[in-house]
Amino acid sequence: MLTATGKTKRLVLLSGKGGTGKTSLSAAFAHLACKPQYGTSVVLVDADVDAANLSLALKTEPSSPREFWGGALAEIQPGQCTGCAACVAVCRYDAVLQDVEHSPAFWIDPVACDGCAACRYACPQGAIRMVPQLEGHWFQSATPFGALFHAELFPGKENSGKLVTLVKQQARLWAEEAHIPLAIIDGPPGIGCTVISACAGADLGLILTEPGLAGLHDLKRVLGVLHHFRIPAAVCINKADLYPQGSRDIREYAAEQSLAVFGEIPFDEHIPQAMLLGLPITSAFPKSPSARAIRQIWEKSLQELYSLKEMLS
Amino acid sequence: MILFVTAQQPFLDSPVDERFGRSPWLVKIETETYHWDALPNPGASQSGGAGVAAAQFVIDQKASAAISGDFGPHAASALRTAGVEMRLLNGEVATVQQAVQSFLQGKLLAFG
Amino acid sequence: MQIAVASGKGGVGKTTIAASLALSLAGEHAVCFLDCDVEAPNGHLYLNPVFDRQTPAVIKIPQIQAERCSSCGKCVEVCQFHALAKVGRSILVFAQLCHGCGSCTWNCPEGAISEIPNPIGSLEAGQTKEGIHFAQGVLTISEPMPTPVIRQLKRWSQASEDAVTILDAPPGASCSVVETLRGSDYALLVTEPTPFGLHDLKQALGIAREMDIPAGVVINRDGVRDSRMDWFLSQNKLPIMMRIPFSKTLAAGIAAGKPLIEIWPEYQPRFRNMFRQIAESIAKGKPC
Numbered sequence: 001m002l003t004a005t006g007k008t009k010r011l012v013l014l015s016g017k018g019g020t021g022k023t024s025l026s027a028a029f030a031h032l033a034c035k036p037q038y039g040t041s042v043v044l045v046d047a048d049v050d051a052a053n054l055s056l057a058l059k060t061e062p063s064s065p066r067e068f069w070g071g072a073l074a075e076i077q078p079g080q081c082t083g084c085a086a087c088v089a090v091c092r093y094d095a096v097l098q099d100v101e102h103s104p105a106f107w108i109d110p111v112a113c114d115g116c117a118a119c120r121y122a123c124p125q126g127a128i129r130m131v132p133q134l135e136g137h138w139f140q141s142a143t144p145f146g147a148l149f150h151a152e153l154f155p156g157k158e159n160s161g162k163l164v165t166l167v168k169q170q171a172r173l174w175a176e177e178a179h180i181p182l183a184i185i186d187g188p189p190g191i192g193c194t195v196i197s198a199c200a201g202a203d204l205g206l207i208l209t210e211p212g213l214a215g216l217h218d219l220k221r222v223l224g225v226l227h228h229f230r231i232p233a234a235v236c237i238n239k240a241d242l243y244p245q246g247s248r249d250i251r252e253y254a255a256e257q258s259l260a261v262f263g264e265i266p267f268d269e270h271i272p273q274a275m276l277l278g279l280p281i282t283s284a285f286p287k288s289p290s291a292r293a294i295r296q297i298w299e300k301s302l303q304e305l306y307s308l309k310e311m312l313s
Numbered sequence: 314m315i316l317f318v319t320a321q322q323p324f325l326d327s328p329v330d331e332r333f334g335r336s337p338w339l340v341k342i343e344t345e346t347y348h349w350d351a352l353p354n355p356g357a358s359q360s361g362g363a364g365v366a367a368a369q370f371v372i373d374q375k376a377s378a379a380i381s382g383d384f385g386p387h388a389a390s391a392l393r394t395a396g397v398e399m400r401l402l403n404g405e406v407a408t409v410q411q412a413v414q415s416f417l418q419g420k421l422l423a424f425g
Numbered sequence: 426m427q428i429a430v431a432s433g434k435g436g437v438g439k440t441t442i443a444a445s446l447a448l449s450l451a452g453e454h455a456v457c458f459l460d461c462d463v464e465a466p467n468g469h470l471y472l473n474p475v476f477d478r479q480t481p482a483v484i485k486i487p488q489i490q491a492e493r494c495s496s497c498g499k500c501v502e503v504c505q506f507h508a509l510a511k512v513g514r515s516i517l518v519f520a521q522l523c524h525g526c527g528s529c530t531w532n533c534p535e536g537a538i539s540e541i542p543n544p545i546g547s548l549e550a551g552q553t554k555e556g557i558h559f560a561q562g563v564l565t566i567s568e569p570m571p572t573p574v575i576r577q578l579k580r581w582s583q584a585s586e587d588a589v590t591i592l593d594a595p596p597g598a599s600c601s602v603v604e605t606l607r608g609s610d611y612a613l614l615v616t617e618p619t620p621f622g623l624h625d626l627k628q629a630l631g632i633a634r635e636m637d638i639p640a641g642v643v644i645n646r647d648g649v650r651d652s653r654m655d656w657f658l659s660q661n662k663l664p665i666m667m668r669i670p671f672s673k674t675l676a677a678g679i680a681a682g683k684p685l686i687e688i689w690p691e692y693q694p695r696f697r698n699m700f701r702q703i704a705e706s707i708a709k710g711k712p713c
Binding site for chain 3: 015016017018019020023048049050052053056057072073092093111112114115116117118121122130136153154155156157158160161188189190191192193194195196210211212213214215217218221222224225228229239242243245246267271272275276
């Protein structure tokens with residue numbers, strides 16, 4: 001039904017607070033998109049690179065890892081280090097430590113090193129070099145609903161924002177070649193560099209929140225990010241009936257902000273059951289109350305993304 | 314004047330690339346002589362600040378204009394300060410050569 | 426003693442556990458709570474501190490003195506993050522790409538660079554009515570880097586040596602979690618018995634292991650036993666420090682901003698007991 005008349009449209013799911021259900025919703029959207037009445041091919045992007053779960057929510061075929069080289073870290077060649085400590089003086093990250101084995105030389109703690117190379121330029125012996133680091137892997141995998149671009153950042157690494165950008169770019173290149181009209185991006189929690197990378201250039205930022213003080217507090221933060229980067233935003237509420245006062249507070253806030261509420265998903269025990277089956281909720285339990293609510297949110301999202309003309313072509 | 318066009322391959326009939334910071338090639342054209350060169354984009358291999366790296370390169374090459382699909386805010390800021398015109402590719406331009414022709418005919422929209 | 430509460434997966438209950446642990450210990454110990462989830466800090470919603478101190482979190486970014494600048498471009502060359510560009514005779518600074526490392530400043534042959542503070546967030550501290558010393562970092566919306574705010578929060582809050590400091594970590598497993606865990610004596614990893622919970626726990630555990638920090642696990646929203654989770658924990662010799670069953674009543678109370686031990690007071694002794702086990706574990710230098 002939907003054809004790629006131009007660039008691939010991008011829908012990004014965000015939350016602010018973690019654990020609101022973005023991944024389950026992304027999986028459901030992917031499933032709905034492929035159904036005959038919507039007939040849209042999609043590309044999926046898991047932008048939560050240090051805690052990537054979308055491949056687990058779908059039956060994903062394993063694929064070969066591609067390397068992600070993030071940045072470089074400093075390394076001291078012990079044979080050349082005279083222990084003059086010029087590097088210690090310039091390092092702001094407490095990364096330069098005594099090398100007990102090669103005293104009086106120093107060594108650089110890779111966990112603390114920021115990769116700024118101040119030490120390399122400070123070293124009078126030229127004993128420090130910058131070594132590019134393999135910081136994770138990314139994948140292009142097949143799922144029943146389309147290609148999934150995802151990644152696994154090695155634990156504790158920096159440059160997660162860059163890995164998100166890489167995964168998104170690979171997805172975009174592929175989608176343009178294959179004329180895929182829609183990319184669904186499962187975003188990370190928070191508001192920092194990974195969220196900023198995930199929502200860059202999005203046509204719609206759909207915030208999935210949950211009722212409660214923390215949900216509302218973090219909704220306001222992530223909405224601030226979408227406003228700052230001028231990305232159209234909408235909100236939907238998961239587990240809405242768990243704490244009705246909280247859902248009221250969200251609706252009130254949304255009204256104040258002229259933020260559209262696309263729907264409310266009731267708490268539903270079928271959702272974790274579907275997760276265990278590796279199926280989207282709309283596929284495993286299509287008649288469940290949550291599946292119905294999700295279909296409504298999906299349709300509202302489509303309406304926001306596509307003009308009627310585009311949808312009928 | 315010196316123009317740069319972002320390209321997927323190092324040829325004049327190469328398909329254009331939409332990304333200023335990360336296109337693999339920057340094709341440099343001197344419009345008076347039609348002398349051209351395909352140069353690797355320094356931003357392409359960068360994990361961050363790719364747009365700035367590409368902008369710095371283009372500025373150092375004394376470009377008068379850069380043609381691409383999109384310019385990130387940092388790259389745009391640098392190019393604007395340097396007085397390098399930014400022009401956007403459109404659906405009718407498929408190759409580097411076509412981009413140059415469209416530019417010279419005044420058919421490309423300015424960015425920003 | 427510093428105990429970091431982390432998870433990998435978001436929304437499994439880090440703040441819930443960290444806040445209730447702090448509250449359970451407040452009577453017997455000097456307790457400090459550091460909310461290191463600077464992108465989305467929620468600890469204050471449960472602990473209700475009265476804030477009395479505040480300071481901006483800043484990155485030092487370069488400022489070029491045009492009169493002294495010779496336009497040699499050395500600063501542009503040394504910057505690993507492309508935060509500087511040379512345009513004609515002037516140098517442009519891109520604050521959002523700057524890591525505040527000072528390298529350009531050190532390397533300028535003309536001494537033409539001075540550093541100015543660029544605020545990227547806010548540090549706030551106060552006391553709760555139980556006497557808990559509370560401090561949080563708040564990253565400014567649109568700023569990309571949480572790690573410098575966390576680093577500064579830890580330095581600024583000056584928790585006393587004999588206090589028990591509980592650090593509420595951000596979700597995920599990237600550099601902001603590392604920064605929170607740095608210097609901690611113990612990592613309490615909160616998880617839920619689902620495939621997502623297990624996958625992300627492995628990421629968080631990877632960090633604790635690389636940093637040589639002993640770890641234990643709290644299983645939240647415990648329900649039908651997921652054998653894969655239990656198998657993984659026993660294979661990796663990870664002690665289960667507490668199990669909290671799934672409960673809609675509990676979830677609703679937490680949504681309303683009530684700490685867990687207020688909704689279920691019978692958990693207070695369990696938290697204290699867990700703390701004792703953690704303290705023993707640290708004292709004995711037990712591997713995790």
